[in-house]
Amino acid sequence: MDHRALLAGPHVSVVSAEPDAVLQGIARAIGRVVTVDGPAALEAALSHLAGEAARPPGAARTLDLIGHTRTAASLLSLGDWRIDAADPATVAAFRGLADRAVLPRLGIRAVRLLGCHSAGTERGRDTICRLAELLGVEVAGMRELLHVGHFGPGGFGDEWSFLLARASELRAPPAEPPGPPGPRVLELAALPAIGLEAHAAPCPRRIASADAAHRILALVRPAAGACMPGAPAPPSVELALPLPHAEAYHLAHVVLDGSFLRLYPDGMARPGVLFPVDDREVLHRIIAGLPAAATPVHR
Amino acid sequence: MSKVTFYGLPAWVGAIHGPTVCEWWEHDPAERQWDRSLLHQVDLAKTVSAALAGQIPVAQVEVDDHATQGGRTTIGPRFPGGTMIGAIWVSESYLAANQLTAPSHEFQLVQYFDGEQQNRRFYGFQASVLQTQNHLSLVQLWHPGTGAGTTAPPAGTWWLDLGASADPNAPPPGAGQAAPLYLDAKAASQLVMTDPKIPEAVGTLPFPAAPPGA
Numbered sequence: 001m002d003h004r005a006l007l008a009g010p011h012v013s014v015v016s017a018e019p020d021a022v023l024q025g026i027a028r029a030i031g032r033v034v035t036v037d038g039p040a041a042l043e044a045a046l047s048h049l050a051g052e053a054a055r056p057p058g059a060a061r062t063l064d065l066i067g068h069t070r071t072a073a074s075l076l077s078l079g080d081w082r083i084d085a086a087d088p089a090t091v092a093a094f095r096g097l098a099d100r101a102v103l104p105r106l107g108i109r110a111v112r113l114l115g116c117h118s119a120g121t122e123r124g125r126d127t128i129c130r131l132a133e134l135l136g137v138e139v140a141g142m143r144e145l146l147h148v149g150h151f152g153p154g155g156f157g158d159e160w161s162f163l164l165a166r167a168s169e170l171r172a173p174p175a176e177p178p179g180p181p182g183p184r185v186l187e188l189a190a191l192p193a194i195g196l197e198a199h200a201a202p203c204p205r206r207i208a209s210a211d212a213a214h215r216i217l218a219l220v221r222p223a224a225g226a227c228m229p230g231a232p233a234p235p236s237v238e239l240a241l242p243l244p245h246a247e248a249y250h251l252a253h254v255v256l257d258g259s260f261l262r263l264y265p266d267g268m269a270r271p272g273v274l275f276p277v278d279d280r281e282v283l284h285r286i287i288a289g290l291p292a293a294a295t296p297v298h299r
Numbered sequence: 300m301s302k303v304t305f306y307g308l309p310a311w312v313g314a315i316h317g318p319t320v321c322e323w324w325e326h327d328p329a330e331r332q333w334d335r336s337l338l339h340q341v342d343l344a345k346t347v348s349a350a351l352a353g354q355i356p357v358a359q360v361e362v363d364d365h366a367t368q369g370g371r372t373t374i375g376p377r378f379p380g381g382t383m384i385g386a387i388w389v390s391e392s393y394l395a396a397n398q399l400t401a402p403s404h405e406f407q408l409v410q411y412f413d414g415e416q417q418n419r420r421f422y423g424f425q426a427s428v429l430q431t432q433n434h435l436s437l438v439q440l441w442h443p444g445t446g447a448g449t450t451a452p453p454a455g456t457w458w459l460d461l462g463a464s465a466d467p468n469a470p471p472p473g474a475g476q477a478a479p480l481y482l483d484a485k486a487a488s489q490l491v492m493t494d495p496k497i498p499e500a501v502g503t504l505p506f507p508a509a510p511p512g513a
Binding site for chain 2: 019020021022023068069070116145146147148149181182183184221224226227228229230256259260274276277
């Protein structure tokens with residue numbers, strides 16, 4: 001392995017050395033990894049890399065430690081080594097890296113413990129926070145299960161970073177206890193404001209008055225929003241709901257014969273969220289009284 | 300109508316007799332004194348896809364296909380070189396013949412081979428139906444293996460047409476109920492879900508995009 005190639009991208013990926021098809025698949029997906037089976041091998045690999053690093057100013061890398069989590073505490077393992085901040089050998093290994101300034105020499109600004117639910121237990125989260133204190137960089141773990149689909153050429157996909165729990169977040173007092181990923185709640189203020197000329201409607205468009213918009217939204221169960229997997233149901237009508245003080249609208253699609261309104265709190269390019277309508281007959285009557293839009297309709 | 304239920308069990312391969320025939324323990328052998336009398340023999344070629352292709356009768360199916368073929372078994376699929384520790388999804392007849400203990404619904408899948416359901420398969424989930432609207436149900440689902448008997452949060456909430464996507468022979472939970480739900484492979488593959496961790500200490504895989512024979 002050309003060690004300089006490991007430093008070519010923003011992630012230095014270190015994979016647990018063990019005969020395991022999942023880890024080997026991840027290593028193949030990344031393409032350039034170093035495998036280690038314990039603290040000595042990790043220290044040797046990183047020290048060797050640091051000796052070769054020609055870090056351009058401003059380069060910021062992550063050190064991604066990739067392995068399975070073991071024990072009920074979901075502790076990340078590299079070979080037989082369980083990364084556990086309660087273990088003096090683990091503390092000594094990371095303190096050694098800090099003492100020799102290995103991570104700064106490699107431009108590493110964050111360490112990520114990439115194993116299933118590595119931030120899913122109190123002991124796992126404690127390890128993340130302790131390592132952050134020892135190393136003086138951000139340390140993160142996984143909130144969720146991890147699989148090969150989360151990796152691509154160069155390392156852990158940036159699009160999956162929402163699965164990470166960071167030491168800086170874990171140490172901060174939570175504003176509210178985290179809730180389960182339950183139904184979405186309709187928040188009008190979170191809906192995107194759309195200029196009608198900038199958006200081609202996929203179906204006939206009706207423009208609601210402020211009063212009509214109020215009556216339409218009153219028909220919706222606001223705490224029962226969720227996506228519907230698969231191809232999106234075709235809308236029968238696009239409703240333009242006016243904003244109070246701007247020449248822009250929130251857009252809503254009437255789907256499944258008026259049983260649902262589909263709104264787009266994550267943006268029009270993202271899948272819409274379906275909210276059930278309590279009385280679709282009333283909805284149809286309100287819509288029938290709305291003026292049709294003059295803007296062209298894309299079919 | 301031919302229908303087979305498969306059960307996901309952890310497997311440690313203990314002996315290899317051919318490219319697809321091996322013996323396996325369902326527990327870590329280091330914890331059982333490497334007792335060879337506890338090994339179970341299996342032919343990893345006696346799969347769902349072999350039955351669908353007419354190569355073996357449905358009654359002879361022993362295991363689900365390997366994950367690389369759209370199934371959920373992760374040991375093998377061929378030796379030497381095949382994976383030695385992973386998941387094996389065994390048929391109900393194999394389970395009974397080997398006196399194995401059936402795991403919970405989150406580690407089960409149902410495969411149809413003919414009849415009205417044709418080649419359809421349904422994966423077991425822990426689900427909670429929050430409410431309904433016409434033919435759709437607002438359903439919370441847990442990643443398989445994280446739902447029943449744990450405090451893990453659900454993986455997500457979706458509006459699902461359970462009349463079209465749930466196993467018709469295993470009625471889905473009603474509104475306000477938390478119960479097993481067998482969801483067909485097409486619907487399940489559209490959710491952001493992962494296969495169960497079997498054994499607990501190894502990795503997981505995303506749901507198969509296309510089941511065997513699809």
